[in-house]
Amino acid sequence: MNALTLAFFLLGIIPGVAALEFETPSIEAKADLSDKVVTRDFKFRNNGKEAVKITQADAGCSCLAVQVGGGKFSYAPGESGVLRATFELGSFQGTVEKKINIWLEGDPEEKPSTTLTMSVLIPVIIKLEPKSLKWQVGGPAEAKVIDIGMDYSKLIHVTSVATSNDLFTAKLITVEEGKHYQVEVTPQKGTDSAGLAIIRIETDVDVAKQRVQQGFAVISKPLKKTK
Amino acid sequence: MNAVSQLGVIVLVSLAAAGATWLVKGPPSEPAAFVCDPAQLTEGEICLADVSGNVLWVDARTRSEWKRNGLEGAILWNLDPKEDENAMEAGVAMGIAGGAELVVVYCGSEACGTSKQIANRIRGLGFGTPVKTLHGGWDALKGLGRNPLTNSSSGP
Numbered sequence: 001m002n003a004l005t006l007a008f009f010l011l012g013i014i015p016g017v018a019a020l021e022f023e024t025p026s027i028e029a030k031a032d033l034s035d036k037v038v039t040r041d042f043k044f045r046n047n048g049k050e051a052v053k054i055t056q057a058d059a060g061c062s063c064l065a066v067q068v069g070g071g072k073f074s075y076a077p078g079e080s081g082v083l084r085a086t087f088e089l090g091s092f093q094g095t096v097e098k099k100i101n102i103w104l105e106g107d108p109e110e111k112p113s114t115t116l117t118m119s120v121l122i123p124v125i126i127k128l129e130p131k132s133l134k135w136q137v138g139g140p141a142e143a144k145v146i147d148i149g150m151d152y153s154k155l156i157h158v159t160s161v162a163t164s165n166d167l168f169t170a171k172l173i174t175v176e177e178g179k180h181y182q183v184e185v186t187p188q189k190g191t192d193s194a195g196l197a198i199i200r201i202e203t204d205v206d207v208a209k210q211r212v213q214q215g216f217a218v219i220s221k222p223l224k225k226t227k
Numbered sequence: 228m229n230a231v232s233q234l235g236v237i238v239l240v241s242l243a244a245a246g247a248t249w250l251v252k253g254p255p256s257e258p259a260a261f262v263c264d265p266a267q268l269t270e271g272e273i274c275l276a277d278v279s280g281n282v283l284w285v286d287a288r289t290r291s292e293w294k295r296n297g298l299e300g301a302i303l304w305n306l307d308p309k310e311d312e313n314a315m316e317a318g319v320a321m322g323i324a325g326g327a328e329l330v331v332v333y334c335g336s337e338a339c340g341t342s343k344q345i346a347n348r349i350r351g352l353g354f355g356t357p358v359k360t361l362h363g364g365w366d367a368l369k370g371l372g373r374n375p376l377t378n379s380s381s382g383p
Contacts, residue, residue, distance in 0.1 A: 060289065060335060063308045090308020094348075098306065099340050110336075117340075132320070132353040196324035198317050214313050216320050216352065 020044045026117040033207050042083040046075040053105040063088045064098050085118050093124045125152040132216040141187045146215045148181040156205045164198040168217045185217045195219050261367040273359035275367045283327035287334040287341040304345050323354045333361040
């Protein structure tokens, strides 16, 4: 072995030269309402000329577990493997996107070799429109309405409506039983000073994590213009 | 010259070069502070230098990170499904109603992405207060104390 060969050999083992290639670095998954977890596999292959070792896979969230298939962390050139991502849905609705950082042996802590993305779409079955009702300080203390629409295979009834304080009153109006409701909110003490109340809306939906919804009623000063 | 001798020569030359660099330029310096280039801002982002006024900070990192070194007064809202989203949402709503002129969301790093999703959820509340994500995330805040607007190191 001459000096040049030796130098290339040394360069060859510099961390980060080898890398894993993922078939699909970004995966979208649609969750069913009954799901507690969503699992997807990220397939990869070592297309480099050196063996690589996965030292860490982290999504920065206890909600997303990442496992390397078969507990195998080292991959020879040409070898393939799988990273399995398991997302716990918890109480979230709508789209949640999580990044999964993958570190190979020798990667600096602040720069993982690869970042994968997992997007999970969790159906929204009770929709509040608008989410917040606003009044201006000194403005008319008129009643305003939050519209509640249900998008589910079964009827969903609103079982109670309450405000978090006595600045506002909230009255439930049934537009179509099990399908469509309104909450009429009125600042019962006028609009002389700023304030906020949470409007808590309870339903009988059989999806526990979506049973309680909330809207807001706020009396505020006019917003200042910012750049 | 055999391979072992060649390796020895390379190691010696490398050590000599490293030593000379140390003598001329001194020991390694602290990592450079995050520099925000306004030309690199994407929609809805803001540089730390442009954050001013009555600001509501929203920490989109994990609860443990928020507890460890979250900014003074920052409210936690992340995408951990184990958290109570209604409670986090209410906390931010109350912070905005408390008179915030600007909401700034930060997460762990520029690559994190969670702050943009949280910012969209806050905009969706419909309060009308401007909502921005901090360019650079925590990288831009590191070492600036509990309140980067005053460089205060005091806790909440």
